[in-house]
Amino acid sequence: MQNLEPILIFITVAEMGSFTRAADRLGIQKGRASTAIRKLEEDVGIRLLHRTTRSVQLTEDGRAFHARARDLLAEVDDLHSMFAGDHVALRGRLRVDLPTEVARTTIVPALPDFMAAHPELELELSSTDRQVDLVQEGFDCVLRLGPIRDETLIARPLGLLRMVNAASPVYLARYGIPQSLEDLHRQRHRTIHFSAMLGTKPNGWEYPEGDSYATLQLPGSLHVNSAQTYDAAAMAGLGLIQAPLLGICQYLETEALIEILPDFRRRAIAVSLVVAHRSNLSRRVRIFMKWIEDVLAPYLE
Numbered sequence: 001m002q003n004l005e006p007i008l009i010f011i012t013v014a015e016m017g018s019f020t021r022a023a024d025r026l027g028i029q030k031g032r033a034s035t036a037i038r039k040l041e042e043d044v045g046i047r048l049l050h051r052t053t054r055s056v057q058l059t060e061d062g063r064a065f066h067a068r069a070r071d072l073l074a075e076v077d078d079l080h081s082m083f084a085g086d087h088v089a090l091r092g093r094l095r096v097d098l099p100t101e102v103a104r105t106t107i108v109p110a111l112p113d114f115m116a117a118h119p120e121l122e123l124e125l126s127s128t129d130r131q132v133d134l135v136q137e138g139f140d141c142v143l144r145l146g147p148i149r150d151e152t153l154i155a156r157p158l159g160l161l162r163m164v165n166a167a168s169p170v171y172l173a174r175y176g177i178p179q180s181l182e183d184l185h186r187q188r189h190r191t192i193h194f195s196a197m198l199g200t201k202p203n204g205w206e207y208p209e210g211d212s213y214a215t216l217q218l219p220g221s222l223h224v225n226s227a228q229t230y231d232a233a234a235m236a237g238l239g240l241i242q243a244p245l246l247g248i249c250q251y252l253e254t255e256a257l258i259e260i261l262p263d264f265r266r267r268a269i270a271v272s273l274v275v276a277h278r279s280n281l282s283r284r285v286r287i288f289m290k291w292i293e294d295v296l297a298p299y300l301e
Contacts, residue, residue: 004076006036007069010048013037014066015135015276017056025138070277094284095124097142101227101247102296103127110295114288121284129196129227134276140285141275143292145244154275158293159300160268162245166257170237178260181207184218184240191218192239194230198223206242206266213267231257242266246299268301 012022013033023030041048048062058066098107103125115123126132126139134142134153148155176187183189184205193202202223204215220239224230231248234241235256241248242265251257273289 004073006040008073009033009036010040011066011069011073012138013056014049014058014062016138017136019056021138093122093124094288095126095139096288097126097128097132097137097139099143099145099227100127100129101231101244102143102145104228105247105250106295106299107292114291118284118287129225134274139276140282141273141289144272144274145269147270148272148274152276154277155272156274156289158271158273158296161271161299162268162301163242163265164245164248164252164259165240165242165261165265166234166248166252166259167240168235168237168257169255171234171239172258172260174237177258181216181261181264184216189218190239191220192230192233192241193220193223194225194227194241195223196225198225205240207261207264208267244269244299246296249299271296271300 009022009026009028009032012025013019016022016025019030019033023033026033037049044065046061046065047059048065050057050059104127108125111123115121131144132139132142144155145161175189176183178184178187178189191205195202205218206213206215218240222233222238224233227243227247230241231243231251233239234243234248235251240260245252248257252259273292275285
């Protein structure tokens, strides 16, 4: 495995586009990373990387070498773990990104049991509502909500996340409890607008219509880009929301929020675990992905 270290360093530098970030990721000195790749280029007799003061990019030969090198490391990892049973401890670092509400309400509360079962595993957990770059930011896997538009990524669909229409008791006392879509306009209901990027057009109030879905444009003066702020604004009585059950089930149980219009929920959201390459599926990634799937199962359809 020591002889494979220069290849691991090369892959990390190539994918992160930086000697500094790669060295930080691997926990080594930048000079060591630079020396390892220079020696690797001497050994294979080709230039693998274009280096400038601002960026590091693969050469044409480097791209071909990178693809084969990833396959090689994946094969070595599988070879080491192919006979490993549950008694063999997971080791190494695992870097994962999760949507903020999924992390806060569901994954983190369940983590103590997972970490206790794998005490030698080092988990780096990022939580954000933006779409991270798996390769550039060095993630082993991410959990994505919604469609996967990047065809270069490898997605494992887990199911559909159930949605709920909800509002606070204070809000409903002021505007009334809608019993139909017509009531949303007749009672002058307002919605809290959510969009991942402020300034873009809100999605509107979505509801099923025949075999598809349609939207109503409801008024509302508050626009947010955070799932936590979205839920908090609803509990403050600022408007109606359409949110995943996973994120607000605790508020429904305590009646801080009340479900409305259960027959007119917006379409369920696709949930997927995503990796950048099939060769990312090391034993620790596979075990973590299976654990995530089990934790989320009660909230999926």
